[in-house]
Amino acid sequence: MSLVFYLLAALTVAGGLAAMLLKNTVHCALALTVAFAGLALLYLDLDAQFAGFAQLLVYVGAVAILVVFAILLTKGSETPKDGVFSHTWLAGLAVAAAVFAVLAWSILQSVSRLPQAAKAPTVTVQQIGVALISRYVLPLEIVAVLLTVALIGAVIVAMHEKEGGAQ
């Protein structure tokens, strides 16, 4: 366990915590961006350069901007006066704590059987590209169709309906 890992893990978890705890929604979106960037750095630390840069492009570049747009379009940056948490927050927190307890318990139970430090794999972008158009070509095409349908669908759902138009 290196110092880099601890720093990146602390950054990511702090970003995630801030995204869920801050009152102002815009601040939450900024904290979320920090968490996404921390995750991208963790991927780089794991020698998964392609996934790390894809994470930077997709999450830090696109999803964070989408979230900020949605917040501004819905006037979501106004903090409600009666608190930002639902009145059943205690039950939600208990469920999340129970889930974490189970996950952490199962990980710590299996520590002795987890593989030790392995040699860093050398994966080139060429290998990833060849794999994408040979072995993974069907998932790639399905994801392409899914992205097209989802983005067109998102635009249609969010599109302003004219008065007396299609209802």
Place this chain on the structure above:
Amino acid sequence: MTPLAGYLLVAALLFSIGLAGALTRRNAILVLIGIELMLNAANLNLIAFWRYGPHPEALTGMMFAIFSIAVAAAEAAVGLGLVISIHRHAHTTDLNLMNRMKG
């Protein structure tokens, strides 16, 4: 503690933070943010298992994570589009006030 266990613990913690946020926040956008955090925690698991698994040259975990990132991006676009549409209809993103199936 092995490095893999460290990454798995970070992913579990991030997943729980996202779950807690999705269950307790009242703003619909922040619930979506919580779901995004959970998806990212799962991706971290996939990459960590790929890195420390027996056959990293097979690229299985990495491909899984890349496809997962693409699907999560589509999910975020549709989810935020729905939130904007609901806001136009109900003039709120507070989930406590969205208690009717028909506008």
